[in-house]
Structures are given as C-alpha cells and as structure tokens.
Amino acid sequence: MKICIIGTGYVGLVSGTCFADLGNDVICVDKDKHKIENLKIGKIPIFEPGLEELIVKNLKIKTLKFSTDINRSIKDSNIIFICVGTPTDKKNKNANLKYVYQVAQSIKKNINKYKIIVTKSTVPITTGDKIEKILNSKKNKNKFDVVSNPEFLREGEAIRDFCYPDRVVVGTNSKKANKILKSLYIPLVKKDSRYINTSRRGAEIIKYASNAFLATKISYINELANLCEKTSVDVKEVSLGMGLDQRIGERFLRAGPAYGGSCFPKDTKSLIYTADKVKINLSIVKSVVKFNEQRKKLPINKIHKILGKRLKNKKITFLGVTFKAGTDDMRESPSINVIPYLSKKNAEIRYYEPTGYKDAFKKLKNVKFFDKIKDACNLSDLIIIHTDWNEFKQLNFKKLVNKKIIKIFDMRNLYSIKKMKNNNIKYFSIGR
Ligand code: UGA
Numbered sequence: 001m002k003i004c005i006i007g008t009g010y011v012g013l014v015s016g017t018c019f020a021d022l023g024n025d026v027i028c029v030d031k032d033k034h035k036i037e038n039l040k041i042g043k044i045p046i047f048e049p050g051l052e053e054l055i056v057k058n059l060k061i062k063t064l065k066f067s068t069d070i071n072r073s074i075k076d077s078n079i080i081f082i083c084v085g086t087p088t089d090k091k092n093k094n095a096n097l098k099y100v101y102q103v104a105q106s107i108k109k110n111i112n113k114y115k116i117i118v119t120k121s122t123v124p125i126t127t128g129d130k131i132e133k134i135l136n137s138k139k140n141k142n143k144f145d146v147v148s149n150p151e152f153l154r155e156g157e158a159i160r161d162f163c164y165p166d167r168v169v170v171g172t173n174s175k176k177a178n179k180i181l182k183s184l185y186i187p188l189v190k191k192d193s194r195y196i197n198t199s200r201r202g203a204e205i206i207k208y209a210s211n212a213f214l215a216t217k218i219s220y221i222n223e224l225a226n227l228c229e230k231t232s233v234d235v236k237e238v239s240l241g242m243g244l245d246q247r248i249g250e251r252f253l254r255a256g257p258a259y260g261g262s263c264f265p266k267d268t269k270s271l272i273y274t275a276d277k278v279k280i281n282l283s284i285v286k287s288v289v290k291f292n293e294q295r296k297k298l299p300i301n302k303i304h305k306i307l308g309k310r311l312k313n314k315k316i317t318f319l320g321v322t323f324k325a326g327t328d329d330m331r332e333s334p335s336i337n338v339i340p341y342l343s344k345k346n347a348e349i350r351y352y353e354p355t356g357y358k359d360a361f362k363k364l365k366n367v368k369f370f371d372k373i374k375d376a377c378n379l380s381d382l383i384i385i386h387t388d389w390n391e392f393k394q395l396n397f398k399k400l401v402n403k404k405i406i407k408i409f410d411m412r413n414l415y416s417i418k419k420m421k422n423n424n425i426k427y428f429s430i431g432r
Contacts, residue, residue, distance in 0.1 A: 001025065001184055004077035006070065006103050008035060010046055010158070011120055011151050012083030017054050018162040020064035022187050027065045027073045039066040047328035047355050050159045070103075074110035079184065081118045081149075082131075088266045094273040095124055095266065104134040111140045116177045118147045122207050122267060124274045128171070128200040145177035148200045150207030155261065156326020167194045171203025208274075211267040212285045217252045218259045219288045222295060225255035225431025235431030236413055255431040256388075257411050258295035260323035260332035265292070298430075299338045299384075302409055306428055307382055311345040317380040318351035319373065320387025321358055328355035334411070335386055336360060343367055352376035354389055377401050388412040397425060 001024045005016035008030040020026040030036050035045055042056040058064035067073050074080055084099035100121060107117055117135065119128060132146045148171035153161040168185045172178055178197050182189070189195040198206065221239055228235040235255045243250025259265070268289050275282045307314055323333035330336060335351075342349050343364040351361075352373050361367040370376035373391070377383055377400040385392055385408065393414050397406050408420070410429040420427035 001079060001180075002077045003027070003184075004029060004073045004080045006030075006073075006080065006082055006106075007084035007099070007121070008032075008039060008045075008066070009083065009085055010048070010155065011153065012081070013039075013044065013046070013055075014048065014051060014153055014158040014162060015081060015083065015120060015151060017051060017058060017064060018159065019184070020058040021054055023063065024184070025063060026058075027067055027077065029067050029070050029073045031068060031070070033068055036066045036068050048158055049156065049326060054159065070106050071110050074107055074115075075112050077115070078113075079116045079118060079180070080107060081120045083120045086121050086123055086266075088269060092273060093269045095122065095270045097123065097127060097130075100127065100131070101134065104131045107144075108135050108137065108140065111135070111143050113143065114176075115144050116147055116180060117144055118149045118181070119204075120149055120151050122150060122211075122263070122270075123148070123204060124208075124270055125201050125204045128204065145172060145174040146200070147172040147174070147177050147181065148203035149181065150203055152207075152210065155329055156324065163188065164191055165193045167196055169196050169198060169203045169206050171198045171200040171206075173199065208267050208271040211263055212271050212282075212288070214252050215259055215264040215268050215292070216284060216288045218254075218256075218264075219291050219295075221253045221255045222258075222431075223291060228255075228431040233432075234417070238431075255413065257299055257334040257430070258292045260334060261329065262331040265289075265332045268292075296334065296337050299334055299409075299411060300341055302428060303338070303342070303382065303384070306407055306409060306426075311342060311347040314347045314382065315380045316342055316347050316349050317376050317383045318349065318353075318386045319376070319383065319392050320385070320389050321351050321353045321360075322355060322387050325387055325389040330358060330360050339367060340364055350376045350380070353387075354391060374400055379403055382407045382409060384408075385410040385412055385414055388414060398423060 003019050003024050003026045005012045005028040008028050012028060016026050016028040042059055044052050044055060082100055082103050084103055086095040086097060089096040100123060128146050128148050135144055150169055165188055168189060170178060170181050182195060185195055224238060225235040228238060239253040242248050243253050268285055272282050272285055318335060321335040323329055339349055339361055343366055349367045350370055352370050357369045380401055407426045413429045417432060
C-alpha cells in the first residue's frame with residue numbers, strides 16, 4: 001500500500017517505519033528540512049531503542065523514504081496519516097490543532113483519487129468532523145474518507161507496542177476505508193491482538209479515555225503510597241496484592257513521583273476541557289490532575305527531610321533525569337522542577353543520564369553532567385535515583401560513594417529496604 005505519513009515526530013516516525021517494515025511503500029514528510037536530510041541518511045532526532053536500525057534497513061530496501069514535498073507525497077499515496085503535534089494550548093489547556101488543520105488544507109489541494117485520511121495524532125472528539133469539513137468540496141466529492149486511528153505506543157517500547165498491539169482501533173463508518181485499513185493492519189492483528197471498528201468520535205474518545213484511566217491508576221497507587229508511608233506498609237506489597245486480581249491488573253501500579261511525559265499531562269487536561277465544553281464534569285480526572293500537580297512537590301519535600309533546611313554546597317547526584325527509562329524525553333520530568341530549585345538553593349548538583357547531557361539545565365549554576373555513574377556518585381551527600389533505567393538496579397553504592405554515611409532517595413523503589421539496612425545505608429523511597 002502507498003502510505004504518506006505527515007509529521008516525523010515520535011508517532012509519525014515509529015508508525016511510518018513499522019508500516020514500511022511490513023512491506024508497504026511509505027513516504028514520511030516533514031517541513032523541517034534539516035530533520036529530513038538527517039533522516040535520509042539514517043540519523044534520527046529521538047532516542048528510541050531499535051528505531052534507527054529499522055529506519056536504516058528500510059531506507060536500504062527503499063520501502064521507506066523521506067521528503068519535504070508534502071504536495072507530491074499526498075498525490076502519490078492512498079492512505080495519509082496525520083501525525084503532527086497537538087501540544088497543550090497555554091491559554092485554554094486544550095490540544096492546539098493548528099498543525100492538524102494546516103495539514104488538512106494541504107490534503108484538500110492534493111486529492112487526485114480516492115484517499116483515506118487518518119488522524120493518528122491525539123485529537124479531541126469531533127476533530128475528524130472538522131477535518132472532513134475542510135476537505136469537502138465539489139472536486140473532492142466521494143474521493144476521501146476521514147478516519148480516526150489513535151496510537152497507543154509508549155516511548156521506549158514503541159517498536160514492540162506497534163508490532164504487538166493489544167488492540168488496533170479504527171474509527172470510521174465507511175466500509176471501504178475500514179476494509180482497506182484492516183488489510184493494512186492484518187499482519188499485526190493476526191498476532192493475537194484485536195482489530196476494533198468503532199465510530200470516528202468513539203475512537204477519538206478511546207484514546208483520551210485510555211490515557212486518563214492509566215493516569216488515574218498511577219495516581220491512585222501514588223495516593224495510597226502516601227497512606228502506606230504513614231502506616232509503615234510497603235506500597236509494593238499493596239501493588240502486588242491488588243494487581244494479581246485480573247480485574248485490576250498489575251501494570252501501571254508502580255508508585256513514584258508525579259507522572260510525566262508528553263501524553264498523560266496533556267491528554268487529561270484536554271479531556272477535561274472537552275467535557276467541560278459540553279457541561280460534563282469529569283470530577284475523577286479533575287482530581288487526578290490536581291493530585292498530580294501537588295505531587296510535583298514531593299521530591300523537594302523529601303530532599304529537605306533527608307538533608308535538612310540548608311542545601312548550600314550539598315553534593316546531590318541524580319541518576320537519570322528523563323521522565324522515565326528508555327527515552328531521552330525531558331517533558332514534564334520531575335527533574336525539570338527539582339534541579340532548578342536545588343540550584344537556587346546553592347546545592348552542588350551532578351547528574352548521570354544514559355542518554356547524555358541535557359540542554360534543559362544548561363543555564364543553571366552548579367549543575368554538572370557526568371558520563372560515568374562512579375564519577376557522578378563519588379563523595380555525594382545524597383544520591384537520587386530519579387529514573388528507572390535498568391543500569392541503576394544493581395549498583396554497589398558503598399563502592400560508588402566512598403563515604404561513611406551514604407544517603408539514597410530512591411524515587412522508583414528499585415531497592416530492597418532490608419538489603420539497604422543491612423548495608424548500613426540511609427535509604428528513603430516512596431510509599432514504604
Ligand atoms: C503513554 C501511554 O502509556 C501510551 O499507551 C500512549 O500511546 C502514550 O502515552 C501517548 O499518548 O502517546 P508514555 O507517555 O510513553 O505512554 O509513557 P508511560 O510509560 O505511559 O509513562 C507515563 C508516566 O507514568 C511516566 O512518568 C511514568 O514514570 C509513570 N508511571 C507509569 C508510573 O509512575 N507508574 C507506573 O506504574 C507506570
């Protein structure tokens with residue numbers, strides 16, 4: 001099938017590459033010339049395990065191409081995926097659809113034969129209706145269908161999530177479009193996942209409802225972690241005991257800092273906005289957003305509890321600074337709040353991060369990047385395990401820190417309290 005992917009951000013790049021790997025003829029388009037030139041030689045702008053290799057492989061066999069020529073690419077394709085960004089609007093907190101509608105205008109001019117226009121970007125309910133309105137004209141009559149096909153990829157696990165999806169949701173009332181998209185997804189659907197055909201608006205809501213539910217699940221266990229901490233119970237036991245009930249499920253029950261990333265914070269707010277507009281009060285999602293905002297203060301409060309009020313000249317080491325493991329993404333990462341605060345308090349901040357130096361801290365004083373865990377930890381007053389990268393799971397802190405008194409704040413509950421106690425390490429974690 002001839003596929004055009006518009007927008008080579010995270011969603012577009014992963015989907016385009018994986019569709020190409022399934023043997024389709026894929027062209028990925030972006031207006032960023034520099035990005036496209038790099039992609040043409042297999043250089044990718046994001047850190048995503050396995051993606052670069054897959055791009056290089058498909059560039060070689062020419063199933064995957066990159067271009068800045070949006071008009072030609074649309075004309076040459078049967079299916080067009082809109083994968084541009086929908087960032088949160090600063091004013092109203094809803095998703096900003098400027099880029100989506102700009103793309104719709106470009107598509108409108110280039111419909112030369114029947115095409116399926118698919119929104120893969122996360123878009124609020126009724127966006128599909130609006131795109132359809134933009135595309136409608138005498139010339140384009142019966143020449144297109146607008147479909148919602150949300151993606152459920154996680155950063156850091158995207159290739160696996162694409163190849164082995166729990167479900168593929170295709171929102172359209174058009175039998176023709178559904179048949180074509182089903183044949184596109186059949187190689188994945190065969191692998192035990194479910195292909196669901198819903199209404200277009202239904203698919204749009206499913207995406208938001210899923211992310212808001214996962215954000216709720218995390219906030220639920222985070223709130224219980226607060227109770228566990230006060231009652232000397234280990235929240236990990238609670239997660240285990242709850243999660244084994246299949247109606248609840250064990251995934252996304254890990255207590256930690258406020259959830260971050262580009263999706264949960266953005267999508268929960270956008271869902272609330274949409275509901276408010278039709279006078280529906282999503283009170284549960286509202287409390288989740290509020291609770292998560294409050295939770296952003298947790299790391300700073302803990303650091304003061306461990307090191308006291310004065311942080312001046314205290315050597316504080318961060319192991320990882322990204323919002324989660326497997327990604328170089330810093331959006332809504334707890335470190336974005338905590339490190340500037342510590343810098344203002346004149347602490348001496350060091351960080352080690354597997355995906356390298358981060359521009360986010362460039363302008364802050366007393367913040368230094370180390371490319372070796374050992375150097376970052378040496379003689380530190382406090383080690384903060386910020387991100388749950390595998391390489392932080394079995395460290396010998398006694399060798400790394402070289403101090404009599406070792407203090408660790410484990411924001412991801414990676415270590416056993418008992419082992420830490422036996423090693424005489426002052427160990428603080430979350431909900432335990
Ligand atoms: C999320 C969804 O999981 C994907 O299904 C969805 O496609 C994607 O958003 C999107 O809308 O594009 P992602 O943002 O990559 O994916 O990250 P997650 O793995 O879901 O983690 C989000 C946040 O929740 C992170 O801050 C993570 O540390 C936190 N989290 C996750 C927990 O605190 N506890 C958990 O048990 C799981």
